[in-house]
Every structure is written in structure tokens, then in C-alpha cells.
Amino acid sequence: MELRQLQYFVKVARKQHVTQAAEELHVAQSAVSRQIHQLEEELGVQLFVQKGRNLQLTSVGKLFLCRVEGILTDLDRAVDEVHEFLDPERGEIRIGFPHSLGINLLPTVVASFRKHYPNVKFRLRQGTYNSLIRDVMKGEIDLAFISPFPEKHNHVVGEVLLEEELYAIVPEGHALSGNESIKLDQLSGESFVMFSEEYSLRAIVLEACSKAGFTPQIGFEGEETDTIRGLVAAGMGVSLLPEMALKEINELQPVKVRVTEPVVTRSIGLIRRNGEKLPPVAEVFRKFLIDFFEKKAAWA
Template sequence: MDVQVLRCFVAVADGVTVTQAAAEARLTQPALSRALRRLEQEVGAQLFQQVGRVLRLTPAGRAFRDHADAALQRLDRGLRALQETVSPESGLIPLAFLHSLGTWLLPPLITGFRERFPLSRFELRQGSEAVLVESLLGGTADLLLTAGDPGHPLITWERLLTEPLWLAVPPGHRLARRRRARLAEVAEEPFILLRHEQGLRSVTEALCRAVGFTPRAGFEGDEVATLRGLVGAGLGVALVPRPHSAAPARGPSYLQVTDVEAARDIGIARLTSRTLPPNSERFLGHVRQHAVSVAAQEHSAAEES
């Protein structure tokens, strides 16, 4: 059974057109169509049916697709292990990360690691926490940088850092000129929140409940940057990490919360039962060292202030 054809089958099963799959495989469209028909003959069942101009999976195709994808993932892991045995310095590190960590935590991690191991390569995925957990469980990521423990029985998570959360209020807000505020002071105002599948949403709701109210959603977004922008536009308030780069001149004001400890844990996750490939294990050690260094810097800055 041809591995390239199996990859094309999975791609078409996932919605890629035959023309696109053929181009990516450097085949002509007729050649790939013939190869898919030969695959059907090999497995002894029709895998696709034509619906208009689109190919749809048959029941047999749906049953075969998951097994084919799992086989390809195992093959890819085997090829990675082989490559890292032959050339351990140039191994691939599949890493998933939360959107909001891509602007401040991820860049120095990768830069520092590649200074030590310049031939290493990264395959990066970003998204919501639910999507990233699936990438870890599905084997398309070795490690996951996220906020909070996913709480999955197959996943081991370890805390790296604690990131403060600030009360963001619009320019001109009655609290905007202050440096600190109680969260309870905005109990009656609309909150700009992440969607329910995002970890920061549950953290925000828990902190609000701790001071005696349930936040009223004025808008639900997908990224922390969106929340900051909408607060800056005057649509509500939010609990968010403070920007790690220069904030826009007309952006929100950020106030320290005084009536509850407002923070979220940043950590790294991996599958409990899986032994990491050498380069991913090496990167995990690098992440731990970086976290210790950042914590020491924050402690020193706190003492000086």
C-alpha cells in the first residue's frame, strides 16, 4: 500500500480537493484519481462517492479514514525517531501553544533553544485550549504551552509561571486614572470575555464569584488581543494579562486588583504515557530552565520595588 496515496486519501477525506491533493503530492489529477481507485481495489470497498463535483466518504471510507490517519501518525513518529537517532541535533519539535503566549513567552523560548541547537526545527500550532488538547491527544504535538491544567486523565501538566491578571477599563472610565481597584467595583458593568471553551473565561468567572457576583457578558471573543481592543473601544471591562509590549496610546488602562488574587498559571503539558523524542525532551528541559530564570527576575524586580 503506497504511503503517498494514503496521505492523499486522508487529505481528500478531510475536505481537500483531488486537484489540491495532487498538486501537493506533485502528481497530476488523473494520476491521483487512478491511485485512489487502486486503493479502493486494495481494501476491497468503495471509499468515496461523487456528490456533484465533490467527493464524499462512504461509510466504509469513514471507517478506514481514522485507521489510515493513525497509521500515518505512527509512521511519522517512527521516521522522526529515526531522524533524531541519526542526527539528534536537527530533530523536529511539534509544539502547540495558546494564542496569548505567542507574543511574549514563545519567542524567547525558541530563540534561546536555537542558539544552543541551531539545527533544531519547530512545527508550531496555536489555537484555543480545547483544540490544542486535541492536538496533544492526537499525537500532532509533543508539548503544549497553556494556561491552567487541562484536567485530562491522559495528560501531565506542570506549572511554570504565574501571570498576573489586570482589570482593563476603557479610556475615560471612572476608574481609569487609578492604579488599583477592587473587582467588585465593576460588578454591574459588561465584561468582555473569552468564549466558554477558553481557560481564561473560567478563571474570570471564578474570580468574580469569589467577590460576590457573576460577570455579565458584553461580548465573547477568541483571543486576548480582541478583548483588549474592545475594552479600548469602550465596550466593557475585562480581566486580562497586561500587554508585554508597548500598549496603544488609546488603549485600556490596567489596574491592579486588590480584593482577590487575580492571576493565572502558565504551564506545559505532555501525554503521561508517552516517552518524548530526544529533541522534545531537550526542549522541555530548556522551558523549565527559562521559567526558573523568569521567576528569579520577577522576584528581584519585586524586591527592588
Template sequence: MELRQLRYFMEVAEREHVSDAALHLHIAQSAISRQIANLEAELGVQLFERTGRNVKLTPIGKTFFYHTKVAMKAIDHAKKQVDEYIDPERGSIKIGFPTSLASNLLPNVLAVFKKKYPNISFHLRQGSYSFLIESVKSREIDVAFLGPVPIDDPDIIGDILFSEDLYALVPNDHPMANRKSIYLAELKQDPFVLFPKGYIFEKLAMDGCKQAGFEPHVTSEGEDLDAIKGLVAAGMGITLLPESAFSEVNTTFTSKIAISNPQLCRTVGIITPKHRNLAPSETVFYQFVLNHFRNLD
């Protein structure tokens, strides 16, 4: 079994088309077909079945594909470790981040880091809370910024960089729009605009309202920060968001108000895999981030 065979196999499995795989790999279709035939002969099983002009994985082919992906990620990571051993200040890092940290934390950290380590490059991937955690586990990304920081996942190391308060965002014509701070319970009669169930911001808001002794009346939902803010600006309701989710303190249509009781906050940090070592460039970045926020403190 050769690495070349496995890479050909993965390309065909992902594209479900031999010709498309050959075109992407810049090799002859016959070469791919021959190598996959050799692989099937060595394994003693059929990995693909034809469906018209396309091919699909057989049940055992799907099992082999899953384990091959895991193995190839490990091999690629090992090669990266060797390449960067010679010069840890060269390399590339796959960094994940949520929308709420995209406008402030991430650009500030990366700008300072690039001045010190100009030869390390980044591949950035935005994603949801659960996506970022699973992507670190599966090697799709190397490290991720996240909030709140998971503390009970057996496969993740979470380092808290700072904590931030949650604020109420209300339309400018709201009776409390000019208040500097409020008790959250004062908003219990208001309609709420939240993310759908399953989103981390929905959970933060629901938990906060429960601490204040009520369950919010959710009348509208949005799946991203701009949608949530837009619905609040349109007067559809109010919402709760962490400080880093605000690019401005107040806008023409909304006001941000501090919550004095209960005190609601979330942790923000960086997550790394627990069961594999970071590559040298990833370690340089990880240590830089920890030191950067220690110095800020």
C-alpha cells in the same frame, strides 16, 4: 498488509478522491486503486463506497481509518526516536501555544533555545485551550505551552513554569482608569466584554467575579484577544485578562489596572503526554524549558 498500502488508504480517505490522492503522492491512480483493492481483499471488507466521482469511507472503513491513523502516528514517532537517537540535537519538534503566549513567552524561549541548539527545527501550532490538550494526547503536537496548567487530566503531564496575575482592562475614560489597583467588586455594575462560554479566559473571568461576590453582566463577546481589546477600547465594557495577554501596559484607548482583592492568578506551563516517551529532540527542548524558567526564578 504493507505500510505503503496504509499510507495510500489514508490519503484517499482524507481527500475522498482517488485522483487527488494520486496527484498528491505523485503516483499513478491505477497504482493506488490496485493497492487499496489488495488491502480490501486481505481484510475481507469494503473500505470505500463510490459517490459519483468521489469515494467515501464505509462504516467499517471509518473504524479502520481511525485505528490506522493511531498506528501510523506511533510508527512515525518510533522512526523519529530511532533517527534522533544518533544525534538528539537534530530533529524537529511540533509545539503548540495559545494566543496569549504568542507575543512574549514563546519567542523569547525559542530565541534562546535556537542559539544553543541551532539544528533543531520547530513546527508551531496555535490553538485553543482544549485543542492544545487534545492535540498532545493524539500526537498532533509533541508539547504545548498552556495556561492554566491542567492538573487532573490522566493523560497529560503538566509542569508549572510560573504564575501570573489577572488584571482589569478598562477604557481610558473609565472613572477608575487612573487607579493603580482596585477591588474587583468595584466593577460589578460595569458591562463586561468576555470570550464566549467554553473558552478558558471566559472561565477565568467568571470564576474571578464569583470570588468577588458577583456575576458579571456580559454585554459583548469576542473570540480572540484583539477583538476583546478592541471592544474595550471602543467603550463597550471592561474585561479581565492575564498579564501575558497584554503587549503594552497602557494604550491610547485602554488602561490596565491591578486587582488587589481578590488576588486572581493563573498558572502557565508546559504539557507533555503521560503515556508515551518524548523523542530525543523533544526531551532536549522539554528539559531546556524547565531549566530556563528555574534559572529565571
């Protein structure tokens, strides 16, 4: 069964006339008749009966028409979606991000991009470090913000967009809350509120504490920056969070203190599949992001 046969069948069914259908299709009448005949032979049924000068659908022909119209509509929609997906002015960008970048960075860059390309759509997926790399590798998303940036990876490549400083956060009234800066080892005896093991920020904090000469005591674990921040503000411990995760002001707000020894930072990058071209709209967005962060080096 060929697509042309289905298209010819629908046209004849709507016109109830082979000649008129052929005229609209810009093909010979014999070609339309031949395709309809071949379709009926393949199906083993009669789709039309002659009634005067017109053709009428048989009962099975009406049933078949209902299904075929649905199939052709879905096919047309799929073709339109493909063209839209590839259109830099109107396409869809599939992008992943970790929770810590979804609070401020992602809305900011998407809003800025849409000022130039208002018809572009975004399909967003939140994930952890490993899940974002996996989703890019599997082709489920085109791009992903990620932290830390994977310097060497066989299946994904990309660019570092910025380096962001991590601050110590402590409850109000804490002995260190009035300090402008601290050394990280001053928190060595504290209970830490830490990200769960699958989150890359946990590894960054653990490595920084190791450089400072201690292993943090973990009292609470969470999966979102809002949770970490809220628990610290409520007096459940201390932690380290990226600066952009501390921009939003809530009723429960910890005190942030700069860490000077060692200075703790994380790299934030953009990754894509290695060896594959991005869809045009995603490539436009990638170049926009590189330019955006080059112009706003002090964005965070």
C-alpha cells in the same frame, strides 16, 4: 515484493549490467540475478532484455523504474526525517499553544532555545484549552503550553512553569482608570468584554467575579486577546487580561489596573502524553523550559 528487489532493480537499470551492479552493492552476481528474476516473476513481465553484454530496460521496465525511483526517494527522505526528528541538535519539535501565549512568551522561549540549538525546527499549532489536550493525547503534537495547568488528568502530565497575574483593563477616561489598584467588585456594574466559552481565560474571569460576589454582564465576546484589548480601549466595556497580553503597545490601548481583592492569577504549564517518552529533541526543549522559567521567576 521486497525492498531489496527494488533496490537491486534500480541499480541494474542504472548500470545496465548485473556484474557492475553487484560490485557496487557488494553482493554476489547470482544474488542480484536471482532477485531480478523473482521480481519479474512476481510482476509477470520482463523488465530487461539482453543487448550485447549489457541489459536494457523494456518499455514496461522503464515505466516501472520511474515509479520505483520515486518510491525509494520518498523512503530515503522519510528515513532522513525520522533521524532528524530524533536528533537533539537538528530535530523538529511539535508544540501547541493558546493565542494568549503566542504574543510574547512563545517567541521569547523559542528564540532563546535556538541560540543554543540553531538547527532545530519548530512545528507550531495554536489551539484552545481542550483542543491542545486532545492534540497531545492523539500524538499530533509532543508538547503544549496550556493555561490553566490541568492538575489531575489521566492522559497528560507535565509541569507548572509560572503563575501570571491578571489585570483589570478599562478604557482611558474611565472612572477607575486613575486608580493604582481596585477591588474586583468595583466592576460589578460594568459591561464585560469576555472570551468565548471554549477559552480557559473566560472560566478564570467568571470564577474570580463569583468570588467577588457578582456575575459579570457580558456585552461582547471575542477569541483573541488583541480583540478583547481593542474593544475595551474603544470603550465597549471592561475585562481582565494576563499581564503578558498587555505588553504590546497599540494605537488603541486600554488602561491596566491591578486587582487586589481577589488577586486573579492563572497557572501556565507544559503538558505531554502520560506514560510515553518524548522524542530526544522535545525532551531537550522541555528541560530547557523548566530551567528557563526557574531562572526567570519574574519573567512575566
